[in-house]
Amino acid sequence: MPLVIPGLPIGPTSEDWATKVAAQAVEFLKGGGLNAFSTIERGDPRHVLLEAGQNWAADCVFVGARGLSRLPWLHLGTISTTVATRAHCSVEVIRRPVEK
Secondary structure (H helix, E strand, O other), X not given: OOOOEOOEOOOOOHHHHHHHHHHHHHHHXXXXXXXXXXXXXXXXXXHHHHHHXXXXXXXXXXXXXXXXXXXXXXXXXXXXXXXXXXXXOEEEEEEOOOOO
């Protein structure tokens, strides 16, 4: 979804923002000695992540859990739950630290 009103250049598009954030993540990972690259894909994140993991023959997929599910007993998010239960490989769910 664009973060601008068509015809009014008041901010970046969501794709521009995603590209910038992904580039920063790649820099951070490469700084730690890892081989990393980024890609921006369109579509349902559940399907995109599962397909990418399969296409890349990934050993592990890392996803974040934001805890936004409306179901109190479902502590994983709907995207992370789908990826964790359907991926062909290991899935690591990363959570934000709980603030006390």
